[in-house]
Amino acid sequence: MTTSTRRIAGALAAATVSHPEPDAVEGTSAVVGGLPEPRRISIALEDVSKVYPNGRRALADVDLAVPDGDFVFLVGPSGAGKTTLIKLLIRDEVATSGTVFVAGRDVSRLSRREVPKLRRRIGIVFQDYRLLPNKSVRENVAFALEVTGTPGRQIRPAVERVLALVGLTAQGDQLPTQLSGGEQQRTAIARALVHEPRVIIADEPTGNLDPLISWEIIQLLLRINELGTTVLMATHNAEVVTALRRRVVALEDGRVVRDEVGGYHREY
Ligand SMILES: Nc1ncnc2c1ncn2[C@@H]1O[C@H](COP(=O)(O)OP(=O)(O)OP(=O)(O)O)[C@@H](O)[C@H]1O
Ligand SMILES: [Mg+2]
Numbered sequence: 001m002t003t004s005t006r007r008i009a010g011a012l013a014a015a016t017v018s019h020p021e022p023d024a025v026e027g028t029s030a031v032v033g034g035l036p037e038p039r040r041i042s043i044a045l046e047d048v049s050k051v052y053p054n055g056r057r058a059l060a061d062v063d064l065a066v067p068d069g070d071f072v073f074l075v076g077p078s079g080a081g082k083t084t085l086i087k088l089l090i091r092d093e094v095a096t097s098g099t100v101f102v103a104g105r106d107v108s109r110l111s112r113r114e115v116p117k118l119r120r121r122i123g124i125v126f127q128d129y130r131l132l133p134n135k136s137v138r139e140n141v142a143f144a145l146e147v148t149g150t151p152g153r154q155i156r157p158a159v160e161r162v163l164a165l166v167g168l169t170a171q172g173d174q175l176p177t178q179l180s181g182g183e184q185q186r187t188a189i190a191r192a193l194v195h196e197p198r199v200i201i202a203d204e205p206t207g208n209l210d211p212l213i214s215w216e217i218i219q220l221l222l223r224i225n226e227l228g229t230t231v232l233m234a235t236h237n238a239e240v241v242t243a244l245r246r247r248v249v250a251l252e253d254g255r256v257v258r259d260e261v262g263g264y265h266r267e268y
Helices: 003-015 082-089 112-121 137-146 152-166 181-193 211-226 238-244
Strands: 028-032 035-039 041-051 057-067 071-075 097-102 122-126 199-203 230-234 246-252 255-262
Touching: 041 082, 041 230, 057 082, 057 230, 057 246, 057 255, 071 082, 071 211, 071 238, 082 097, 082 199, 082 230, 112 122, 122 181, 137 152, 137 181, 152 181, 181 199, 181 211, 199 211, 211 230, 211 238, 238 246
Parallel strands: 071 230, 071 246, 122 199, 199 230
Antiparallel strands: 028 035, 041 057, 041 097, 246 255
């Protein structure tokens, strides 16, 4: 292990402490190295459908279980329902029927007051970064903790830890307009991680980035996953998905048409 890898690993280990709260959904069994081992469920959709007010059915009868520690690509053509599924997970939209569990919570039953608590247990990354333009990298990341009332003395070390993790310590005082696209996305990932979430949910995080920088972002998400954080990532990046041989959930017309380890396209 190189020094920098060790530093990242140490920072990540600190960023992925276990979450002691009891879970609403437990007891799934995953086969690891041939032996069954219980793993908690990070994300579970049970018979979920979503019909928008205009009558458009964006998801139909979706069942999906993502155990803690999984890395899942969510793929499918434009309009297949990927963003809708993610919106249900973060309670941006509510399912028309079925249940959605995230990090141990039945998302559709949360009161308005409980939604921010859910969002603290998940890290969310978007294609367009969504950084605050008048705040520096450090301030953008710190702001995520400030709004949740984290004591000031805890904010600085937490921010520095995640900036080191994403490799942005040197750019910490720059504004988003002074960063490359890849650096802006790494800032957004640092912001998503600073709460030590159990799950990172990313909607086309490499959609605005060139292929080389996309690979860097994917490598960062893989490292975060290796140290224990579940990752669900919607993407159109066929090259990355096919190269990595991870779990691929494919949606078409609002239905799960494939859920297996493999490539971007169905393989026969
Ligand atoms: N707020 C909305 N009201 C009505 N229909 C919507 C709304 N949001 C999305 N849709 C429709 O739901 C379907 C699924 O959209 P969604 O954004 O989930 O697709 P997607 O898989 O993320 O596509 P893309 O790859 O282009 O991002 C589409 O037909 C879309 O037009
Ligand atoms: Mg989308």
